[in-house]
Amino acid sequence: MSAATSPARQMGKPAIQLLGVNKWYGQMHVLRNINLEIAEGERVVVCGPSGSGKSTMIRCINRLEEHQQGQIIVDGIELGDDLKSLDAIRREVGMVFQSFNLFPHLTILENCTLAPIWVRKMPKKEAEALAMEYLTRVRIPEQANKYPGQLSGGQQQRVAIARALCMKPKIMLFDEPTSALDPEMIKEVLDTMVMLADTGMTMICVTHEMGFARQVADRVVFMDRGEVVESNTPDELFGNPQTDRLKLFLSQIL
Ligand code: ADP
Numbered sequence: 327m328s329a330a331t332s333p334a335r336q337m338g339k340p341a342i343q344l345l346g347v348n349k350w351y352g353q354m355h356v357l358r359n360i361n362l363e364i365a366e367g368e369r370v371v372v373c374g375p376s377g378s379g380k381s382t383m384i385r386c387i388n389r390l391e392e393h394q395q396g397q398i399i400v401d402g403i404e405l406g407d408d409l410k411s412l413d414a415i416r417r418e419v420g421m422v423f424q425s426f427n428l429f430p431h432l433t434i435l436e437n438c439t440l441a442p443i444w445v446r447k448m449p450k451k452e453a454e455a456l457a458m459e460y461l462t463r464v465r466i467p468e469q470a471n472k473y474p475g476q477l478s479g480g481q482q483q484r485v486a487i488a489r490a491l492c493m494k495p496k497i498m499l500f501d502e503p504t505s506a507l508d509p510e511m512i513k514e515v516l517d518t519m520v521m522l523a524d525t526g527m528t529m530i531c532v533t534h535e536m537g538f539a540r541q542v543a544d545r546v547v548f549m550d551r552g553e554v555v556e557s558n559t560p561d562e563l564f565g566n567p568q569t570d571r572l573k574l575f576l577s578q579i580l
């Protein structure tokens with residue numbers, strides 16, 4: 327791919343590059359020749375039917391899963407088998423999952439300071455001040471000394487976002503962060519993500535929240551059966567789908 331033809335280049339240097347990426351689970355080909363380039367500061371929404379490979383793709387980007395063919399380059403670091411690249415990627419890339427994955431036996435504050443203290447070797451006081459800053463930004467500083475089980479799902483997901491931000495990542499990945507939430511809590515989490523988008527964070531978000539996609543995405547990527555089928559601005563992708571596969575998908579979700 328040449329720099330001149332890549333739309334992402336016009337926005338800034340590439341933060342994430344997937345070049346001819348293939349992945350199999352046993353005999354099953356789950357990522358098929360994925361080519362995707364995401365620029366620094368770009369906000370990409372990934373959508374597509376269940377089982378199309380969305381989670382697998384973003385899990386490959388922070389090496390929770392390994393790809394077998396092609397290259398994945400994150401902030402200039404090519405993901406390989408070495409621990410050095412793994413370490414670097416885990417520091418730079420924050421991830422928020424559908425299930426919030428907070429540590430139930432730690433307080434909200436401890437959940438947020440654990441990795442900065444142990445991975446980033448940040449002094450405890452500094453880590454706590456940083457955690458309070460992010461808990462304030464996601465508008466739940468008053469919950470700092472509670473345990474996850476005492477919070478609503480929406481609050482827990484906002485803690486998960488704050489926790490990821492405490493590692494000062496350059497890139498945030500979200501995998502259906504609102505799918506496990508009751509409808510009344512979806513908005514508070516989406517609002518938090520909009521706030522984050524406004525800071526200029528590079529984001530990839532798997533979601534079927536099309537309102538969110540229209541509001542913040544620079545680009546929407548539609549996946550089906552392990553392939554990137556279409557990739558376009560939200561207006562174009564939703565308003566002018568090119569393939570029957572995307573038309574069918576949109577008719578089912580909109
Ligand atoms: P999506 O997130 O789009 O719903 P996934 O990336 O989770 O899709 O899954 C893509 C395909 O890979 C599906 O067919 C799924 O069943 C399969 N799959 C996902 N994780 C595993 C795994 N750990 N082992 C085997 N197959 C898997």
Ligand code: MG
Binds near residue numbers: 380381382502
């Ligand atoms: Mg998934």
